[in-house]
Amino acid sequence: MSIIALAGVSKRFVKPLDLAARAANLFGAGLHDVVINAVDGVSLSLDEGEVVGLVGESGCGKSTLGRIIAGLIPPSEGTVTFRGRPLAELAAGPGRDALLKIQMIFQDPMASLNPRMRVQDIVGEAPVVHGIVTRAELARYVDALLARVGLDADYKRRYPHQFSGGQRARIGIARALAVKPDFLVCDESVASLDVSIKAQVLNLFMQLRADLGLTYLFISHDLGVVEHISDRTVIMYLGRLVEIAPTDELFRAPNHPYTQALLANVPRLEARKHRFEAVKGEIPSPLDPPPGCHFHPRCPFAFDRCRNERPALKEIAPDRWSACHLNDAA
Amino acid sequence: MTLVDIRGSDLEPWHARAGRTFSEFAESRVAMAALGLIVLLLVLAVLAPWVAPQNPYDLSQLSIMDNKLPPLSRGFSGQLYLLGTDDQGRDMLSAIIFGLRLSLTVAIVATATALVLGACVGLLAAYAGGRVDAVLMRIVDIQLSFPAILIALILVAILGKGVDKVVIALISVQWAYYARTIRGSALVERRREYIEAARGLALPHWRVAFRHLLPNAFPPLIVVATVQVAHAIALEATLSFLGLGVPITEPSLGLLIANGYAYMMSGSYWIAFYPGIALLVAIAAINLVGDRLGEVLNPRLAR
Amino acid sequence: MMVLAVENLKTHFFTRGGVIKAVDGVSLRIARGEVLGLVGESGSGKTVTGWSILGLLDPPGRIVDGSIRLNGEELVGAPQERLRAHRGRDVAMIFQDPMMTLNPVLRIDTQMIEAITAHEKVSQRAARARAAAALAAVGIASAQDRLRAYPHQFSGGMRQRVAIAIALLHRPQLLIADEPTTALDVTIQAQILAEVQALCAESGTALIWITHDLAVVAGLADRIAVMYAGRIVEEGPVDAVFAQPLHPYTRGLIGSIPRHGQRGAPLVQIPGMPPSLAQLPPGCAFAPRCPRADEACAAMPAMADHGQGRAARCWHPHIPSEAAA
Numbered sequence: 001m002s003i004i005a006l007a008g009v010s011k012r013f014v015k016p017l018d019l020a021a022r023a024a025n026l027f028g029a030g031l032h033d034v035v036i037n038a039v040d041g042v043s044l045s046l047d048e049g050e051v052v053g054l055v056g057e058s059g060c061g062k063s064t065l066g067r068i069i070a071g072l073i074p075p076s077e078g079t080v081t082f083r084g085r086p087l088a089e090l091a092a093g094p095g096r097d098a099l100l101k102i103q104m105i106f107q108d109p110m111a112s113l114n115p116r117m118r119v120q121d122i123v124g125e126a127p128v129v130h131g132i133v134t135r136a137e138l139a140r141y142v143d144a145l146l147a148r149v150g151l152d153a154d155y156k157r158r159y160p161h162q163f164s165g166g167q168r169a170r171i172g173i174a175r176a177l178a179v180k181p182d183f184l185v186c187d188e189s190v191a192s193l194d195v196s197i198k199a200q201v202l203n204l205f206m207q208l209r210a211d212l213g214l215t216y217l218f219i220s221h222d223l224g225v226v227e228h229i230s231d232r233t234v235i236m237y238l239g240r241l242v243e244i245a246p247t248d249e250l251f252r253a254p255n256h257p258y259t260q261a262l263l264a265n266v267p268r269l270e271a272r273k274h275r276f277e278a279v280k281g282e283i284p285s286p287l288d289p290p291p292g293c294h295f296h297p298r299c300p301f302a303f304d305r306c307r308n309e310r311p312a313l314k315e316i317a318p319d320r321w322s323a324c325h326l327n328d329a330a
Numbered sequence: 331m332t333l334v335d336i337r338g339s340d341l342e343p344w345h346a347r348a349g350r351t352f353s354e355f356a357e358s359r360v361a362m363a364a365l366g367l368i369v370l371l372l373v374l375a376v377l378a379p380w381v382a383p384q385n386p387y388d389l390s391q392l393s394i395m396d397n398k399l400p401p402l403s404r405g406f407s408g409q410l411y412l413l414g415t416d417d418q419g420r421d422m423l424s425a426i427i428f429g430l431r432l433s434l435t436v437a438i439v440a441t442a443t444a445l446v447l448g449a450c451v452g453l454l455a456a457y458a459g460g461r462v463d464a465v466l467m468r469i470v471d472i473q474l475s476f477p478a479i480l481i482a483l484i485l486v487a488i489l490g491k492g493v494d495k496v497v498i499a500l501i502s503v504q505w506a507y508y509a510r511t512i513r514g515s516a517l518v519e520r521r522r523e524y525i526e527a528a529r530g531l532a533l534p535h536w537r538v539a540f541r542h543l544l545p546n547a548f549p550p551l552i553v554v555a556t557v558q559v560a561h562a563i564a565l566e567a568t569l570s571f572l573g574l575g576v577p578i579t580e581p582s583l584g585l586l587i588a589n590g591y592a593y594m595m596s597g598s599y600w601i602a603f604y605p606g607i608a609l610l611v612a613i614a615a616i617n618l619v620g621d622r623l624g625e626v627l628n629p630r631l632a633r
Numbered sequence: 634m635m636v637l638a639v640e641n642l643k644t645h646f647f648t649r650g651g652v653i654k655a656v657d658g659v660s661l662r663i664a665r666g667e668v669l670g671l672v673g674e675s676g677s678g679k680t681v682t683g684w685s686i687l688g689l690l691d692p693p694g695r696i697v698d699g700s701i702r703l704n705g706e707e708l709v710g711a712p713q714e715r716l717r718a719h720r721g722r723d724v725a726m727i728f729q730d731p732m733m734t735l736n737p738v739l740r741i742d743t744q745m746i747e748a749i750t751a752h753e754k755v756s757q758r759a760a761r762a763r764a765a766a767a768l769a770a771v772g773i774a775s776a777q778d779r780l781r782a783y784p785h786q787f788s789g790g791m792r793q794r795v796a797i798a799i800a801l802l803h804r805p806q807l808l809i810a811d812e813p814t815t816a817l818d819v820t821i822q823a824q825i826l827a828e829v830q831a832l833c834a835e836s837g838t839a840l841i842w843i844t845h846d847l848a849v850v851a852g853l854a855d856r857i858a859v860m861y862a863g864r865i866v867e868e869g870p871v872d873a874v875f876a877q878p879l880h881p882y883t884r885g886l887i888g889s890i891p892r893h894g895q896r897g898a899p900l901v902q903i904p905g906m907p908p909s910l911a912q913l914p915p916g917c918a919f920a921p922r923c924p925r926a927d928e929a930c931a932a933m934p935a936m937a938d939h940g941q942g943r944a945a946r947c948w949h950p951h952i953p954s955e956a957a958a
Contacts, residue, residue, distance in 0.1 A: 057820060097532070106523045129533055194674035196886060196902065200902045206899065221818065265823035266848075267823075267853075277827060283821065285788075
């Protein structure tokens with residue numbers, strides 16, 4: 001049962017020419033607006049109750065995509081639907097509270113908490129404002145939430161700076177849970193945490209999913225984490241989806257050359273001292289992406305068609321999608 | 331589920347943190363002396379009717395016979411005039427205390443009002459962005475490009491003289507500083523993730539602006555406001571000196587100086603001199619405290 | 634002969650809030666051409682150890698005890714000129730943020746030539762040629778042209794490469810790398826690891842790789858030293874330590890990393906949090922979180938030798954001869 005569906009979603013960030021540049025253009029300077037295609041034609045569907053991992057490196061647009069899904073920024077093109085209804089429609093109408101069903105957990109636990117608010121207010125503000133609980137019930141509600149994320153309710157009158165990184169991450173989770181969401185977008189939520197704390201928070205995510213029946217979009221650059229927690233994995237490169245597959249299959253037999261390179265390059269605990277061999281080339285700048293398939297300059301299998309034609313995301317096997325011309329040849 | 335034991339790196343409630351800020355402030359002896367002085371001046375100003383030897387506005391207490399007496403001289407009825415008397419026979423010490431009271435009141439009221447007004451404008455500009463921001467900031471720019479004294483003079487010329495008019499003039503001059511300062515820090519804070527999170531929780535705009543953005547954008551204003559009080563005192567003194575400020579019946583320090591100015595050359599220097607010293611001390615002390623506050627608060631802001 | 638021999642190093646920070654014992658009795662050795670992985674989480678003291686070796690500490694921190702011998706020469710207490718002579722020539726450091734090495738307002742060639750001529754008398758032309766060669770060696774294409782660029786014109790990965798090139802200009806005997814790839818993407822990290830590995834092997838440079846990422850250490854290092862609360866709690870050859878960790882913290886750390894083939898299973902989690910370095914418990918710092926702790930742990934364990942180059946600081950290590958605990 002699809003809970004979130006994206007159809008042809010794109011997001012462009014445009015920096016228009018200023019007066020001086022436009023004047024220069026009158027003289028034939030040939031300057032144009034700076035356009036970044038952060039997200040380029042993404043279509044994706046997430047089913048209720050599943051955990052989808054979204055993986056990519058810098059500039060791939062995964063954070064932007066996460067924010068579009070969470071409703072924080074509007075797409076330039078395409079639609080995002082939540083349980084069949086477009087987000088844009090929900091935002092405008094009286095069903096605004098439906099937006100609360102999609103919540104985001106941010107990357108930096110310090111920056112995402114208001115440094116001048118006490119924890120009880122950070123967690124308790126939204127439920128009261130939206131009428132989820134009354135003021136009388138609030139204290140008990142907040143206590144229950146804090147206990148659920150593993151924090152001691154005695155400390156709810158303290159400020160964020162008095163907590164450790166892992167605890168702040170939990171506060172952020174409690175804040176999101178306070179408005180009773182169905183769907184959580186976790187944007188690199190464990191990236192800044194120490195190894196041992198990361199394990200605690202990941203276990204918490206899995207426990208919450210089991211207890212509350214949540215659906216997750218787990219955005220990360222850490223393949224090990226994604227492999228551990230996701231049912232399906234989506235790989236993104238420079239604004240486009242390049243591969244989607246159930247996690248086990250993706251890690252066992254990656255199809256797209258970029259996925260293969262990514263998996264080959266990830267340091268593994270099981271590996272012992274070996275010679276590192278890397279994919280060549282730099283990640284292109286989103287300001288000036290290569291034509292055709294974005295990955296072709298770094299791809300060991302690139303041929304002519306790759307330089308000219310953008311590969312479409314095609315279903316190459318049941319539930320497996322890949323955007324690579326090599327699949328057509330086969 | 332394991333309960334986590336909280337032992338953060340700086341585990342202190344907010345009042346201890348304020349205490350820590352204060353103890354760092356106190357490390358500068360000069361700033362502490364200045365702070366002590368300001369406190370003394372404030373106490374004197376508040377308690378003026380009880381502290382001053384004489385009420386200089388009560389004509390029945392004045393004796394024209396005692397006029398222009400030098401400091402430390404005795405009057406006709408035997409009272410000691412510590413700082414002498416002016417041409418009307420007013421005790422200078424009392425006049426200075428009451429003058430200080432008026433100067434500080436005007437300056438603080440004007441600064442506080444300008445702060446609230448400027449903060450609202452700046453916050454709105456930062457939060458709304460786009461055209462609203464551009465328009466408001468151009469108004470601020472225009473305002474700031476005029477010299478303060480010129481604006482004040484024009485306003486007083488239009489509105490007339492009087493304490494309330496002076497306050498209005500001071501507010502009009504000052505609000506733009508606060509608007510610009512808070513807009514700058516609000517723009518930085520607005521990009522932070524906790525504001526995004528507040529929007530994600532579908533909180534209404536006014537709530538995000540006042541409950542989330544304002545408390546975090548506010549700290550730079552504390553330092554600006556402190557120093558602006560000193561500016562306000564100086565500006566009011568200037569206006570009054572020029573005869574365009576407070577009325578003669580309620581002299582502020584500036585008016586006292588103006589009054590005594592005529593007698594400077596004829597030997598009765600104390601009539602202008604001691605009010606001048608009082609003005610200087612008040613402004614210098616406030617500036618010193620403002621400087622130190624800025625030093626102490628600044629690294630914390632970066633955190 | 635050991636390139637570096639650190640004995641009982643103690644670096645403390647004397648702050649208004651108390652004494653922070655960032656490094657409290659660290660000993661390590663590294664031989665020519667060896668790669669040592671120094672692993673720990675935040676607050677473990679691994680970065681301060683690296684800084685202490687190079688003498689880059691600022692007040693309120695200072696080395697209060699211990700010895701650091703570089704090729705036999707004592708560095709603790711040595712005058713600044715001796716330290717400066719060593720820095721860049723015999724021992725070099727690369728940081729997590731390459732902008733700590735690179736001056737944003739100077740061109741790359743200016744900085745590199747400066748680094749070269751600081752330790753050797755060479756002509757400008759010779760220095761420039763060496764700089765270009767160094768950039769090419771770290772995999773920067775069209776090195777001659779890139780020399781004239783400013784740091785902000787490079788991407789993060791390229792800047793890190795430039796920092797590595799500068800560090801290796803004089804073929805130092807020891808390179809200390811403090812989390813240089815933590816902020817970089819996976820593919821770029823792999824490239825940098827490949828470069829560093831190749832360069833160190835070629836020039837026989839010993840490498841101390843400071844990181845919290847155990848997986849990187851597994852692939853890169855010969856030996857590993859695990860730090861916790863300012864002390865080394867376990868060290869040994871990488872294979873042995875990963876196969877059979879002795880110290881409960883090492884075991885917990887390895888267990889908390891998601892492994893292939895265990896999807897969905899709860900990860901081993903070490904309860905609680907690392908202690909505040911200003912308020913360390915008197916005995917073993919890990920005891921409050923350790924499943925094997927008892928009364929003996931109220932006393933600080935010494936570093937016990939377990940043979941075959943392995944050592945652990947624990948009263949109850951996981952000895953392989955015992956049944957799997």
